[in-house]
Structure formats: C-alpha cells, structure tokens
C-alpha cells in the first residue's frame with residue numbers, strides 16, 4: 325500500500341529559492357495548459373476546423389526558457405493534475421478547473437523517484453535538480469519511494485511529503501474493546517471491556533488562542549492596504565493560525581493512535597453535529613474539539629491496523645439508556661451530569677453513554 329510521510333525541510337537559501345521557483349513553474353505551466361484547454365473549447369464552439377490536441381509542457385519550453393531550468397517531472401505532474409481536475413469536472417464531481425493563484429492556491433509541486441533520484445542519506449533528502457536538503461526525519465519508514473511533494477506554507481516553511489510503497493503492516497490484534505462518547509464537557513469519555521473508564525479533557529486550544537487571533541486580526545485591519553506593516557501583520561496572523569492547527573492535530577493524532585493501539589473493536593457515536601451546530605454556543609466548542617477530524621483519523625487508522633470501527637446509529641439513545649438494567653429513560657438536558665435510574669443505579673452521564681456504546685461491540 326502507499327503511505328505518505330511528511331517532514332519539515334530546512335533548505336539553504338539557494339535551495340529555498342530553487343524550490344520556490346519550481347513551485348512557480350508548476351503553477352505557471354498549469355495555468356498555461358488550462359488557458360490552452362479553454363481556447364480549444366472555444367474553438368470547438370465556433371466550429372473552426374478540426375479539434376487540435378491540447379498542448380504539453382514541452383510546447384511552452386521554447387517560448388519560456390526559464391522552464392528548462394525547472395524539474396521537468398514537476399511540470400509533467402502539473403499536467404497530470406490538470407488532467408485529473410478535468411476528469412473530475414467531466415464526471416460531474418467537481419466544478420470547472422480554476423486557475424492557480426500565487427496568493428490563494430496551495431504552493432506545491434510533485435516530482436517522482438527515478439532509480440534513486442529521490443532518496444534519504446545521512447539525515448538529508450535528495451530531490452531531483454535540488455540535491456541533498458537538510459530535513460528532520462522524526463519518523464523513519466521502510467519501502468520504495470514513489471514520489472515527493474514539496475510545499476510551502478503561508479509563513480514560508482517548506483515541507484516534503486514522501487509517498488512510499490510499503491508492504492501491508494502485519495496486523496497484531498489488540499485485546500480490548502472500547503466505547504467512546506464524544507462530548508462537550510470532556511472531549512471523549514471511554515469505557516473498555518475491562519470496565520475501565522477514562523475521561524479525556526477538552527483541548528480548548530482554539531478558544532484559548534482565539535483572543536490572540538482576534539487581537540492579531542484587529543491589528544491587521546488597522547494596517548494600510550498594500551503597506552509593509554500590513555504584510556507583517558498578515559504573516560503574524562497566519563503563524564497564530566498555523567500554531568493552533570498544529571496543536572490540535574497533534575492532540576488528535578496521539579489520542580486516535582493510542583485508542584487504535586489498545587483496542588480491537590472501537591465503537592464511536594455518529595455525530596449529530598449538523599443538528600447541534602444550530603445552537604451557536606455549542607458550535608464553537610464543536611469546531612474546537614474537532615470531532616469530525618477525530619472520527620476520520622479513527623477510521624483510517626482502524627483500516628490500516630486491521631481494527632473494527634463501529635459507528636453507532638445517530639439515533640441510538642446512548643445517554644438515555646441505563647447501562648445497568650437496559651431500560652430507556654427520558655431525555656436528559658445538557659446540564660444533567662449525573663442521574664439515578666428507577667432500578668437504583670447511579671450514573672455519570674458520559675460514562676454511562678460510553679458503556680452503552682461499548683455494548684454495540686458484541
């Protein structure tokens with residue numbers, strides 16, 4: 325199977341300039357080829373003669389000599405990307421391909437490994453036409469490198485995402501089952517089949533940092549259009565956003581990885597977030613806690629490690645049912661944290677829900 329590994333690159337100034345130029349060339353050729361495809365469509369509409377073949381990156385090299393300096397595979401991949409965008413358009417799954425913009429589009433290019441043109445040696449990654457670039461390989465991998473995508477963030481950091489062909493990971497079964505209740509009080513409350521419950525606190529990172537972001541936004545709005553200070557304020561804001569996104573991702577990855585490591589069967593509730601988002605006070609927390617991303621990670625990690633992920637029916641009344649006697653009680657308001665069933669069992673709202681979800685594992 326193919327797996328991607330992303331690492332931070334630390335290019336020299338000259339390498340950074342070359343990477344940036346290649347990203348620019350890939351974008352340039354993408355736009356040129358798109359222009360050509362649009363022209364062909366116009367010509368066909370006017371019915372002027374037989375339909376000509378679309379241009380290729382090579383068609384533009386004589387006109388624009390700077391393209392010859394770039395990694396030609398990056399240009400070829402730009403064409404493949406455009407072809408894929410058109411295929412999606414014709415299949416009706418996406419709109420008409422849009423031109424790439426220096427400001428708005430993702431700044432990246434993809435190149436391929438041809439017999440070791442991309443390889444890792446002594447803590448550096450070799451990229452075609454660039455040579456060996458210093459990088460931080462926090463996670464090693466085994467397998468054959470297929471391609472590499474170099475990208476640059478808005479704050480000017482470079483990353484490389486290496487696509488590797490790997491043997492399927494051997495599935496080592498885990499022994500536990502777990503039910504996971506996602507909440508607002510806590511990010512998640514879990515109970516496993518040894519009846520051990522755990523509450524995972526809410527990382528209200530976004531909300532905590534929101535004040536800082538608002539401040540940065542206000543500062544930006546006061547800066548004059550097109551001024552140097554405006555650019556600086558923009559960069560500052562982008563850095564704040566980047567930091568929060570990274571903190572959140574880190575939290576979710578660690579948690580989902582641990583759950584998949586420890587459990588063979590994982591039951592999680594299906595999110596009724598559309599319904600809940602109507603309540604604005606809740607909406608912010610939900611955005612914060614990133615349930616959607618969490619379930620997505622559980623899904624693909626379960627697939628990768630051979631786990632069974634069960635998504636409970638959205639109408640499964642996990643909070644209403646008494647996990648001791650199984651009788652479905654009345655609906656419970658958001659602020660009811662604890663309750664006692666007619667059978668005498670006293671419940672913590674979220675732990676009870678996670679036990680009910682766990683029951684679906686059998």
Ligand SMILES: [Zn+2]
Pocket residue numbers: 646647648649650651665666667668669
């Ligand atoms: Zn009961």
